[in-house]
Amino acid sequence: MPPLTEQHGWLTSPVVVCAPMRLIALPQLAVEVSGAGGFGFIGAGNNLDKLDGWLREAANLVNDHSILRMQYEATGILPIGFGYFNWAPSEDLEKAVAAVRKWKPAAVWQFGAHNNEDYANWAEKIRQASDGRTKVWIQIGSVADAVDVARLAKPVDVLVVQGTDAGGHGLDSGAGIISLLPEVADALHNAGMADIKLIGAGGIMDGRGTAAALMLGADGVCLGTRFLASEEAAIAEGYRKEVVRATDGGANTARTKVYDKLRGTTLWPEKYNARGVLNKSFYDDKSGMTFEENQRLHDEAMKQGDSGWGVDGRITTYAGTGVGLVKSVMKAEDIVKEVQRDAMSRLRLAAKQQ
Ligand SMILES: Cc1cc2nc3c(=O)[nH]c(=O)nc-3n(C[C@H](O)[C@H](O)[C@H](O)COP(=O)(O)O)c2cc1C
Incomplete structure (x- = not known):
């Protein structure tokens, strides 16, 4: 599989993703993040009734943004994704599928299933609804789940590897990404599924965490907590x-x-x-x-x-x-750019010291 920046023309490197935080990451935040070269997601959680309206709003915001609009017009793919919880009832699957068919978001992000088969079932329907053009991302928190989900929901495009430092929901027991990411990468490699892209999540707040996650085997990083302190987050x-x-x-x-x-x-x-x-x-x-x-x-x-x-x-x-690393409220665009710039300078510095 080509790098994420080749799969999605608006992305810049290193790939910074804003987590689909339920009812917090809404169209404005998602589009700002994508507009800055990151990957923005709408956090629908279990509230798929509003999804169609949110995607319409996102499409309007995309049309106000020159790079994203060009991307959207050229590909027909909306340059953001949306995330939901797989524990929602099956009527919600129909709503998610209808939204994918209508708006062709770049990715859907699945999380929180009661069993891993549910990811596979939803992923198959999402792929059918977009002729495979909407990518399937699934967030997991253990090595066993990574391999199981990758096998069941094949072909998974991206696994978001969530360590226990993450804010919000996750497995009650787990490892931090410093050991989880490389062990997941090794396990997928050994299972012949090294093609799946990995996004590190949990405790990454800045360029230092980003550089570290890339060294641990990630193809990009996901930040949740840091974007809570963005101007565009829908929070009190x-x-x-x-x-x-x-x-x-x-x-x-x-x-x-x-x-x-x-x-x-x-x-x-x-x-x-x-x-x-x-x-x-x-x-x-x-x-x-x-x-x-x-x-x-x-x-x-x-x-x-x-x-x-x-x-x-x-x-x-x-x-x-x-x-504790989140010190001020910033525009989402500035967060993406600062994280990318600082990660690159850390990586360059580390290379010089060798
Ligand atoms: C307030 C909050 C809400 C979240 N909501 C969701 C969600 O709705 N769906 C989801 O997949 N992950 C959700 N997450 C988890 C993120 O996907 C991600 O794993 C996490 O934010 C990464 O760790 P960090 O918070 O240390 O950056 C949420 C995280 C936070 C902080």
Whole structure:
């Protein structure tokens, strides 16, 4: 398979992807990222009712952007992707397929299936709907899942290799990308599937993490937490501020189910939980407060608006261990370009030192 930059004419190297963060990465963020030479995704999550409207909005924004418009007109492929959770019911598969047939996005990103066969089933229908032109990306978090998903959903175009440092949802136990990425690369190579492109995700915030992931065998990187502090992310100001404030993510974030329970998001497969910044909801749960009381206080805090976030707040700040490296809110375009520039200068410097 040719490099991702050859498969998708607007991409520049090194490939920087913005994660399809549910209801946070919407058309504006996705198109800004692609417009800067990255790969933008709309995060539909389990909300596929709105997908058609989001893709229409993205197509309009693409038409306002000279490079993306040229790309779109020349190929008929919308230069962004969308992501969804495979635990959504089968009517949602029909909505995803209809959206692919109509809008021909460059990629769909699958995540969170109850079993790996579901990825294969959805991937086949997506390919049929686009004559194979919409690429299939699947996010996995273990070596075993990488090989199993690659075999079942063949031909998978991209595996997003998510390490345990990642913000938001992921496997409750797993490795960081420093060992996960090379082990996945070796396992796919040994299984005769070295053709699959790998995107590293989890803890990558800047050019240093990007350069490291490329050295570990990735063809590109995916950033989620960093883009929470972009101007285009669809999040509350209190959330964005907390992402910029929090430091030392190994100590001040945790993988837990408590935030999901409080938010009422309980359809995730058992083996998933989510990483977020520690706050009062977390500490009270740990110190034995009943769930009912914690829920009551959480629901009260939800009415407070921006002041409900923070270490003394109760509203969830999903974010990864790299949160301490996020220092300011920037335009998504500037994040992509800064990460690319810094990664290249790190790589050049390392080469000189040999
Ligand atoms: C707030 C938030 C929401 C997320 N939502 C989704 C999602 O809807 N679908 C998905 O596949 N991944 C989602 N992720 C995980 C990302 O795909 C990715 O693995 C992660 O952000 C990478 O780690 P990082 O946050 O350290 O950059 C989310 C991550 C965050 C931080």
